[in-house]
Amino acid sequence: MAEREDIGRPKNVEEIEAQLIARLKALSTEDLLDVAAATEENILYYRRRYTGEDFDFIFREAKGTVSVLQVKDPTANSATQDDRVTPAETDRASEKSASEQMTLNFAPVDPPGETLSRILSVVLTRNAYTKYVEPVIADMQFEYADALKKGHTRHARWIVIRGHLLIVPGWVYALVGGWLGWIAKHFST
């Protein structure tokens, strides 16, 4: 988890964004430890927590520009209307500016391999899935996040392609092994 930093309690999103961009420019990508998700378009989403439980930010970084997508403020219910900082869960779209409305539509992107993982977890036995397939997908996700943190987006894409190819031997082994085991169990004399 990224280290906590106290940025005080800004009054609006623009102010937050200006402060955060200034702070983020001073950080290296190595500091951005908690990568949430990423898309294929050179866009990196990540989140950092400031002031402990007070704020949880999700950032969007594209082509060197950093913007805040979502700010969760668990204390928003007890704060006054003027003090609130874009609580994502609250539907107050009509009262918000265009940049604030964007935060309401944000949904984190699944890490790569999640769909394949869901499919194979149904197709394969639990034992085969957890032993042969899940670790390969987990490694792919780990390497993918690591490459993005270092800013190597092309390498990250290659990791996803390679990861999907590498899963094939594992699930073929698991599938064939499962069948052979079943045949041996039911037809052996």
Added chain:
Amino acid sequence: MANPFAAETELFILSMLRDAPGGMYGLELVNNSGGKLKRGTVYVTLGRMEEKGYIKSRTDKHASHPGLPRPRYRIEALGQRALQAAELMGALPAGA
């Protein structure tokens, strides 16, 4: 002379795990193997070794990275004994 208890790849993995008391991830094993282990098949070998009781995997549910948890492998007593037997028989693979 070949060790009847474990294949050469398995002995290589066991020797790496013996030198890592905290255990290793599958990817770490591949990266530190100098090309002897392949990403595509390492988990098949590790799964087989776990079934034999040579190693044990543990998954950290509170991983520091996004996505699925990664299993960490540790050598078991039976694995230590298989490795010792291979050493006595001079059956350890080169580089192990």
